[in-house]
Amino acid sequence: MKVLLEQDVKGAGKKGQIVEVSDGYARNFLLPRKLASPADAASINAANIRKSAAQHKKFQEGLEARELAQRLSGLSVVVKAKVGEHKKLFGSIGAKEISAALLAQHGIEVDRKKLTLGEPIKSLGKRSIGAKLFPGTEASFTVDVVAEE
Numbered sequence: 001m002k003v004l005l006e007q008d009v010k011g012a013g014k015k016g017q018i019v020e021v022s023d024g025y026a027r028n029f030l031l032p033r034k035l036a037s038p039a040d041a042a043s044i045n046a047a048n049i050r051k052s053a054a055q056h057k058k059f060q061e062g063l064e065a066r067e068l069a070q071r072l073s074g075l076s077v078v079v080k081a082k083v084g085e086h087k088k089l090f091g092s093i094g095a096k097e098i099s100a101a102l103l104a105q106h107g108i109e110v111d112r113k114k115l116t117l118g119e120p121i122k123s124l125g126k127r128s129i130g131a132k133l134f135p136g137t138e139a140s141f142t143v144d145v146v147a148e149e
Contacts, residue, residue, distance in 0.1 A: 001026045003036035004043050012036075016047055065134030071108060072131060072139035077101045080148040083124065087147070092120035098129060098143055121145055 001023045005013050009030065013019045018039045021030065030036035037043045079101045082090045095112040102108050116130040124147060130140045 002039035003030055004039045004047055005030075005036050007035050009035050016051055018044065062134050062137065065137040068108070068110070069131075069133055069137050069139035071106075072110070072133075072141050075102075075106060075108075075141040076144060077105055077141060078144045078146055080146055081124075083147045087124050089122050089124070089145070092122045093143075093145055094120045101143075 002018055002020050003026050005015055005017050005019060008014050012021060012030070021036075026036065026038075031038070077098065079093055079097055081093055084090055095115040095117055098115055098117075099110055099112040102110055110131055110133075114131050114133055116132060121127055121143070124145050126142055126144045128140055129143050130138060132138050
């Protein structure tokens with residue numbers, strides 16, 4: 001019996017594939033657990049539509065990431081922090097603070113998990129920060145840590 005897999009099934013195939021399995025395996029295991037559906041014209045067409053919609057969504061996300069990378073490239077973000085003697089910061093500046101400063105100063109929202117810091121910033125000065133926005137799309141900008149008055 002030919003079935004269209006709705007989820008990855010170990011030993012049978014991956015989601016979206018049309019595979020030939022024994023009738024008993026399909027009727028007693030795959031179909032009752034909603035792991036697969038019979039491979040008729042309607043289900044194959046629906047799977048193709050879902051697949052093309054997912055590809056289109058991924059393409060749109062890539063375009064948005066490239067546009068965001070162009071906006072981010074060359075930007076300078078100022079982050080104010082409390083400092084003690086010897087111009088050493090109280091605490092540190094992390095991705096969360098940089099993301100908030102980007103939103104406040106430039107209106108650009110970047111998820112903190114996409115910023116590549118390495119380790120938190122613990123001193124005053126300028127740093128170059130990278131952002132991995134999408135596979136193959138990266139941007140870098142400057143963060144200037146200044147003393148809070």
